[in-house]
Amino acid sequence: MFYQTSIKTVCVAAVTFGLIAYAMLGGYFAREIVIEIALLAMLAIALDFLAGYGGMISLCHGAIYGVGAYIFGATTALSGTDPWLAALAAIAGTALFGWIVGAITANVGGIFFIMATLAFGQMAYVIVFESRALGGDDGLAGVGRFDLSAVGVNLNDSLQFALLCVAGMLLAYMVAATVLRSSFGRTLSGIHANEDRMQALGLSVRTHKANAFAISGAIAGAAGMLAAQHTQYISPEYLVWTLSGEALVVVILGGIGTLAGPVVGAALLVTLEHFIGGYTDRWHMFIGAILIVAVMAGRRGLFGEIEHRLSRRSETKTEAGIHA
Amino acid sequence: MLEVRNLCKNFGGLAVAKNISLSLKKGERRVVLGPNGAGKTTLFNLLAGTLTPTSGSIILGGRNITRAPVEKRARLGLARSYQKNNLFEGLTVRENLGLAATTASGRTASLRCCAHDGAEMQDIIAEVAEQVGLSDSLDKPVSSCPYGNRRQLEVGLALAARPKLLLMDEPTSGVGPNMIDAFDKLIHALPRDLTMLIIEHDFDLGFNVADSITVLNYGEVVFEGSPEATRQSREVKEIYLGDWNHA
Numbered sequence: 011m012f013y014q015t016s017i018k019t020v021c022v023a024a025v026t027f028g029l030i031a032y033a034m035l036g037g038y039f040a041r042e043i044v045i046e047i048a049l050l051a052m053l054a055i056a057l058d059f060l061a062g063y064g065g066m067i068s069l070c071h072g073a074i075y076g077v078g079a080y081i082f083g084a085t086t087a088l089s090g091t092d093p094w095l096a097a098l099a100a101i102a103g104t105a106l107f108g109w110i111v112g113a114i115t116a117n118v119g120g121i122f123f124i125m126a127t128l129a130f131g132q133m134a135y136v137i138v139f140e141s142r143a144l145g146g147d148d149g150l151a152g153v154g155r156f157d158l159s160a161v162g163v164n165l166n167d168s169l170q171f172a173l174l175c176v177a178g179m180l181l182a183y184m185v186a187a188t189v190l191r192s193s194f195g196r197t198l199s200g201i202h203a204n205e206d207r208m209q210a211l212g213l214s215v216r217t218h219k220a221n222a223f224a225i226s227g228a229i230a231g232a233a234g235m236l237a238a239q240h241t242q243y244i245s246p247e248y249l250v251w252t253l254s255g256e257a258l259v260v261v262i263l264g265g266i267g268t269l270a271g272p273v274v275g276a277a278l279l280v281t282l283e284h285f286i287g288g289y290t291d292r293w294h295m296f297i298g299a300i301l302i303v304a305v306m307a308g309r310r311g312l313f314g315e316i317e318h319r320l321s322r323r324s325e326t327k328t329e330a331g332i333h334a
Numbered sequence: 335m336l337e338v339r340n341l342c343k344n345f346g347g348l349a350v351a352k353n354i355s356l357s358l359k360k361g362e363r364r365v366v367l368g369p370n371g372a373g374k375t376t377l378f379n380l381l382a383g384t385l386t387p388t389s390g391s392i393i394l395g396g397r398n399i400t401r402a403p404v405e406k407r408a409r410l411g412l413a414r415s416y417q418k419n420n421l422f423e424g425l426t427v428r429e430n431l432g433l434a435a436t437t438a439s440g441r442t443a444s445l446r447c448c449a450h451d452g453a454e455m456q457d458i459i460a461e462v463a464e465q466v467g468l469s470d471s472l473d474k475p476v477s478s479c480p481y482g483n484r485r486q487l488e489v490g491l492a493l494a495a496r497p498k499l500l501l502m503d504e505p506t507s508g509v510g511p512n513m514i515d516a517f518d519k520l521i522h523a524l525p526r527d528l529t530m531l532i533i534e535h536d537f538d539l540g541f542n543v544a545d546s547i548t549v550l551n552y553g554e555v556v557f558e559g560s561p562e563a564t565r566q567s568r569e570v571k572e573i574y575l576g577d578w579n580h581a
Contacts, residue, residue, distance in 0.1 A: 011429055193449045197442040200433040203422035210382065211437040211495055212408035218442065 011199045012063060012190035017317050018270040025051075025273050026180055033172040041172040045240055047280045048175035052182040052233035053253075054260040054272030059186045060226040061258075062267030063195065065202035066219065069124050070111060072253030073131030074227045076138070076246075078104045078234030083244035084144055086154035093154045093239070100235040101228045107134070108227020112220035128251060135249040149245025153238050171240065178236050179273065182229050186269055189225060198222050259297075263304050265314025274313040335360040335529045336381075336499055341390035343380060343553075350376045351387070352553045358499075363521070363530045365540040367564070368550035369573060374533045375417060377550065378501050381531070382414050383407045394499065408438065411498030415489045415505055417533070421476050427487055428472040431459040431494045438495035458494055465520060466490040482509050489520075502532045506539060514539055541565065549573065 033044040053075050061067045081100040085091040091099075115126045139147055155165045156174070165171045189195050200208050201215055209215050238244050256279075264275020279297065286293040304311055310318055336358040343351040350373050358364055366374050379385040381392060383404040391400045399407050422430045432450040435458040436442065441449040449455055463469045466486040471479060476487065489505050506514050514536055521530075521543045534540040540547070541561040549557035549564065551573050557564065564570055 011425060189445050191448055192446050193436060193442050193444040196433065196448060196450045197437060199425075200422060200437065203425055203433075204420065207420050207422065207491070208433070208437055209404045210384075210408055210414060211434055211491075212405050212440065213437050213442060214405050221443075 012187065012195055012269060014187055014191065015317070015321075017320055018268070021270045021313060021316070022180075022183055022273050025277050026176060028277070029176050029179075030173065033169055033176070038168050041168045043280060043284060044172045045175045047276050048172075048179040049233050049237050049240070050257070050260060050280060051179045051273045051276035052236075053230050053257045054264070054276055055179075055182045055186050055269065056226045056229035056233070057254075057257045058261045058266060058269055058272045059190065059229065060222060061261060062269070062271075063190055063202060064198045064219065064222050065205075066112075066115075066127075066223065067124050067258070068111075068223075068226075069128040069251065069254045069258070070131030070134070071226075071230050071257050072251055072255070073134040073249045074104050074107060074230040075234035075237065075253060076249030077107055077134055078231030079238035079244050079248045080138060080144065080234075081231075082235040083150055083153040083238040087150045087152040087244075088143075090154075093156050096154070097156070097232075097235050101231050104231025104234070105224040105228040108230075109220050109224035111227075112223025113216060116216040116219040128254070131249070131251055131254060135246060135251070138249055139246040145245075147246055149243060149247075151243045153242045153244060155239045155242065165239075175236055175240070178232065182232065183269065183273060185225075186229060190269065194218075194221070259301060261311075263301060263311055265311030265317070268311070268314050268317060270317075271311050271313035275311065278312060335362070335395060336531070337391075337393035338381070339391045339393075341377075341380060341392065342388045343376060343385060344388045350553050351380060354390070354550075354553075354555055356548055356555065356558070358529050358531065360529055361527045363532070363543055363545045365544035365547050365561075366531060366533045366550060367537075367540060367547060367570070372550040373553040374550055375503055376553070378414060378503055378531075378533065381407075381501060382412060408495070409440065412501070413438070413492040413495040413497035413499070414501040415492040415503060417503040417507060419484050419488045421484060421487055421491065423476055426473050426475050427463070427468055427479065427483075428459055430476060430487060431462055431472075431490055432456075434491040434494035435459060435462070435496070438497075458496070462490050462494045465493060465523070467516060467520075482513055485509050485513070489517075493524075497528070499529045499531070502530065504533050504535055506534070506536055518542055 029044045029047060033041045053071060057068060057071045078100045081103045082096045085096040085099060086093055111127060111130045115123055118126050138144055144150065158165055163170050165174060197213065197218060201218060205215055234248065260275040260279050261272050263279055265271030282297060283293055286296045308315055338354060338356045341351055341354040342349065354377060368374050376385065380387050383402060387400060391398060394410055394412060397410065399410065422433055432455055435455050436450045463472055466489055468483060468486055468490060471483055476484065489502065492500055506517050518539055544561050547559060547561055547564040548555055549570050556573065557567055557570050
């Protein structure tokens with residue numbers, strides 16, 4: 011069950027302010043890092059919504075991100091569609107893609123679910139890779155960006171674009187948190203806890219899972235849509251399955267089933283990547299070691315561990331208060 | 335309320351339900367007896383929809399539900415409690431009852447408000463918790479509840495669905511005499527228009543709560559009658575105690 015605790019609010023706010031400050035004080039390179047963190051966090055929020063609260067560990071979220079990037083990129087680059095309309099199409103399209111994957115895989119459990127979602131992701135990758143109209147493996151250049159000049163924002167400015175991405179991350183978090191607190195989200199947690207019982211109580215589990223997949227897909231697609239605007243260029247690289255793996259690493263590193271964890275995890279992973287990468291090319295090895303430690307030590311992830319310790323401390327305090 | 339006609343279920347060559355027919359009037363409390371392996375839980379699985387019958391039909395409230403999916407039967411007012419606890423682990427008692435009450439009411443789709451926390455559901459939660467004796471444990475995680483409480487919650491989840499037909503599979507299995515008494519009281523306090531089918535191993539409790547009794551053996555109905563007639567039945571004695579004449 012999801013509750014927007016004060017620990018979550020503080021952590022998400024701290025990361026958000028940290029990113030804004032870093033983007034404002036740092037130069038172009040700092041803003042690139044901020045954008046990378048914000049978009050990865052969006053993708054990981056989408057995945058945690060589905061995996062952490064619905065028990066559906068998807069390995070096609072990287073592909074959904076790519077589909078979002080492609081719908082936005084191809085419509086703006088090829089037909090000059092208005093970016094706002096293209097963004098709407100990207101979000102609707104990825105929601106539909108997610109819904110279809112969710113409806114088909116709803117009865118598949120465990121490792122087979124993971125494999126089935128991976129297969130869907132690979133199908134999307136191959137279709138894009140083989141498609142001449144979409145530029146094949148060369149990709150497409152000339153992707154547009156939102157026009158916010160009416161409100162005095164110039165998105166061709168690296169700072170302002172970075173801030174847009176941070177706003178996107180915050181919005182993704184708020185949408186996911188709102189849905190998880192609703193009847194829909196509670197029901198999703200119920201499916202995660204005991205699917206058979208939910209069905210015996212009258213729930214159409216397949217429909218609910220498919221709808222959850224659609225919401226998660228839309229968030230992942232929105233992240234991809236922003237990524238296409240960022241690079242203004244799309245290629246099949248956006249749909250490579252290792253991105254799904256990276257999102258899962260972020261979710262586990264930050265704390266699965268916490269929603270704030272992905273935000274913390276994304277900041278941690280990208281920061282470590284650049285920090286350790288400054289010393290050695292073998293930074294993957296260090297990230298791997300950190301991930302193993304995170305999984306072995308309590309399996310809660312960084313944010314999960316913080317939340318666990320703080321809530322335990324407040325519990326002992328109340329107990330001490332009662333005994334006093 | 336419930337009309338079962340010539341229900342059969344075969345697993346390959348093994349017939350686990352043979353020509354079962356039974357009819358329950360609205361408000362009737364029927365206890366199903368039978369030794370281990372008689373097909374009692376199989377009958378429940380056929381009624382609730384987790385198993386599909388090989389032949390025969392099931393009519394619930396005038397509607398043929400023989401091939402209807404589990405969730406559709408539940409939405410028509412059928413609820414069940416399980417022989418082995420089948421709870422929402424990792425959540426509190428309140429969250430468990432809230433999920434049961436809200437899911438059964440069908441208010442699961444809203445993306446903004448939370449029916450689970452609404453006054454209407456909280457009333458049902460409080461009422462069911464009172465009925466099954468869990469009012470003091472509402473905010474405890476299920477995982478830290480003792481077995482007896484978990485058993486109470488198992489029945490509570492079915493009651494929170496506000497069913498018209500309640501199937502209870504050995505609700506008192508594994509609990510002590512105090513809880514059997516409490517359960518007896520619970521059944522007697524439930525509204526008289528609730529139709530119940532109860533699998534029970536405790537004979538005294540079974541005879542006490544039943545309006546009528548069905549005895550199953552080897553997947554067949556071998557006896558049906560009032561509790562008094564069942565008590566007197568030689569056939570039923572033979573099933574449980576063996577044929578004394580040949581001993």
